[in-house]
Amino acid sequence: MxxxxxxxxxxxxxxxxxxxxxxxxxxxxxxxxxxxxxxxxxxxxxxxxxxxxxxxxxxxxxxxxxxxxxxxxxxxxxQFSLSDMGTIFEWFIARYLSEKLSLETMVGVKLKNLEFGGDIDVVVRVGTRLVMIECKESPPNNISVRELKSILDRVNYFKPDSFILLIDTTLSIKRNILDNIKWILHDEPQRCKEGVYKVKGNYYIVTAKRNILQNLAVAINLVA
Incomplete structure (x- = not known):
């Protein structure tokens, strides 16, 4: 990669x-x-x-x-398009992980022979563990079941030690994200704190409720 x-x-x-x-x-x-x-x-x-x-x-x-x-x-x-917001958000998150949490990060990682399209937004090394982060800056109702399946296909292909789905929203994600994740993975997401959920052992869903960076730090600590 x-x-x-x-x-x-x-x-x-x-x-x-x-x-x-x-x-x-x-x-x-x-x-x-x-x-x-x-x-x-x-x-x-x-x-x-x-x-x-x-x-x-x-x-x-x-x-x-x-x-x-x-x-x-x-x-x-x-001077930029809406599609550039994703790149901006990924850069912001990677810089926080690198500067504030002193973690090794990579942005926009391409995998050879990836069957499911796209790339990996952010990869971060937490100790000996490799964590894949999917960054979504659009509202949760814009994230379809099909897109969630595609994201999880990439996770299965990449096989990180842990995975974080990071959604930049303070809106409720129960119907559009949590219920759909439960249906896809056959596992009930568990609330760790406001804005942080755990599912399937080593998968986390993080939102901007209260503070997205603080919530991300909580998830990273749980991974570690």
Missing amino acids: HKQSTFDFIKTEDQDFFYSLLKSYYFRRVLRDVLFIQKIGEADKNLIREKWGKVTDEYIAKIEELGILRKKNGLLIT
């Missing part, structure tokens, strides 16, 4: 600032909405404000400061 090239969405000198912003759930949500809309006018800002409140203007200004948005003909135009 090998890892893809380093993160180059943001200038090197701005990456610390960007990383600090990504620690905010609301910043990540505003950024995702911006990348989804692509061309931001005042009406679009109002829609985002309705969802995320008074932080919207501050975060949109910071997104523009980072060069992700540029003004053109009275609109703010995104």
